[in-house]
Amino acid sequence: MEIIEKAPAKINLGLDVLYKREDGYHELEMIMASIDLADRLTFRPLKEEKIIIETNSGFLPTDRKNNIFQAIEVMKKNYPFEGGVHVELQKNIPVAAGLGGGSSDAAATFRGINKLFQLNAEMEDLMRLSIPIGTDIPFCLQGSTALVTGLGEVVTPLSKPLPQCWVVLVKPNISVSTPRVFSKINVDDLPHPNISLLKEAIEQDDYKKMTKHLGNSLEAYTASKYPVVKTIQERMIQFGADAAVMSGSGPTVVALCEKHSRALHIANSLKGFCREVYVVRTLKQ
Numbered sequence: 001m002e003i004i005e006k007a008p009a010k011i012n013l014g015l016d017v018l019y020k021r022e023d024g025y026h027e028l029e030m031i032m033a034s035i036d037l038a039d040r041l042t043f044r045p046l047k048e049e050k051i052i053i054e055t056n057s058g059f060l061p062t063d064r065k066n067n068i069f070q071a072i073e074v075m076k077k078n079y080p081f082e083g084g085v086h087v088e089l090q091k092n093i094p095v096a097a098g099l100g101g102g103s104s105d106a107a108a109t110f111r112g113i114n115k116l117f118q119l120n121a122e123m124e125d126l127m128r129l130s131i132p133i134g135t136d137i138p139f140c141l142q143g144s145t146a147l148v149t150g151l152g153e154v155v156t157p158l159s160k161p162l163p164q165c166w167v168v169l170v171k172p173n174i175s176v177s178t179p180r181v182f183s184k185i186n187v188d189d190l191p192h193p194n195i196s197l198l199k200e201a202i203e204q205d206d207y208k209k210m211t212k213h214l215g216n217s218l219e220a221y222t223a224s225k226y227p228v229v230k231t232i233q234e235r236m237i238q239f240g241a242d243a244a245v246m247s248g249s250g251p252t253v254v255a256l257c258e259k260h261s262r263a264l265h266i267a268n269s270l271k272g273f274c275r276e277v278y279v280v281r282t283l284k285q
């Protein structure tokens with residue numbers, strides 16, 4: 001018996017940091033979308049009480065530091081099942097990229113364990129249990145396109161998927177620590193994208209309006225530390241992107257294009273500059 005789950009990456013088309021809370025976390029307002037770049041997880045039951053993670057990624061932890069391990073432990077504690085789990089992770093999403101790879105793996109694990117051991121857990125319980133592992137997990141559990149608020153735990157699906165377009169992802173060869181970015185920003189100095197207008201554009205299926213309202217409060221800070229983020233964004237526009245925005249806390253920059261030929265042109269033009277370049281579609285749902 002085995003269960004296979006896909007774990008799609010996410011992009012933040014809009015990310016507004018509203019304020020810092022007493023506990024140090026930040027209230028966010030975001031538009032998030034799943035894209036057609038995914039890790040693949042295979043779950044098998046084990047007789048022994050063990051969690052074994054095997055992966056094609058040479059540098060990811062396979063112990064408790066891995067989000068997959070933590071998600072299995074949370075499932076075991078809240079929905080006791082017999083034996084252990086063997087997980088095979090095929091890692092395709094770049095790590096520490098702002099693409100939510102670890103969160104999506106955890107979400108796939110909640111879904112996979114639920115199916116493998118027939119635990120009948122409710123989606124809203126999984127969302128609540130997932131938050132201490134990562135604030136992007138509730139969105140990853142649902143996927144598609146959503147307005148995401150609170151710390152990341154309030155997920156409201158949009159009435160329409162994203163207008164169909166091509167997405168070019170370019171990750172410079174640096175890793176950005178999300179806790180570090182949040183600890184360094186001063187909320188009073190941040191720009192604030194208009195998330196309401198972005199949401200409206202998507203729900204009106206208005207591609208042009210959507211591209212006008214992409215924005216990320218964290219972009220200026222990450223770009224000030226890593227100027228390569230700004231350089232990539234400028235080149236994407238120069239090579240014909242309709243819009244370009246940093247995803248999450250970075251450093252991946254996302255370009256949107258209506259035409260496939262243009263997306264390929266941007267990707268090919270940037271390949272000499274960055275090793276990790278992808279052309280994908282948003283997920284229709």
Ligand SMILES: C[C@](O)(CO)[C@H](O)COP(=O)(O)OP(=O)(O)OC[C@H]1O[C@@H](n2ccc(N)nc2=O)[C@H](O)[C@@H]1O
Nearest residue numbers: 024025026028103133134135136151178179182248249
């Ligand atoms: C920036 C985003 O990528 C947007 O999608 C996510 O909010 C970050 O999600 P993530 O990588 O899963 O990060 P988490 O592991 O949840 O949080 C890492 C750290 O970021 C800070 N953090 C995160 C979420 C939030 N709403 N406020 C915060 O201040 C906290 O210091 C936290 O310890």
Ligand SMILES: Nc1ncnc2c1ncn2[C@@H]1O[C@H](COP(=O)(O)OP(=O)(O)OP(=O)(O)O)[C@@H](O)[C@H]1O
Nearest residue numbers: 066067095096097098099100101102103105136248
């Ligand atoms: N299954 C996993 N996949 C990727 N990273 C993981 C995983 N488990 C733990 N990690 C750790 O989490 C850190 C961040 O990885 P991840 O790829 O999730 O970041 P991210 O793309 O920046 O996410 P976000 O957009 O949510 O901030 C890495 O340092 C990595 O070692």
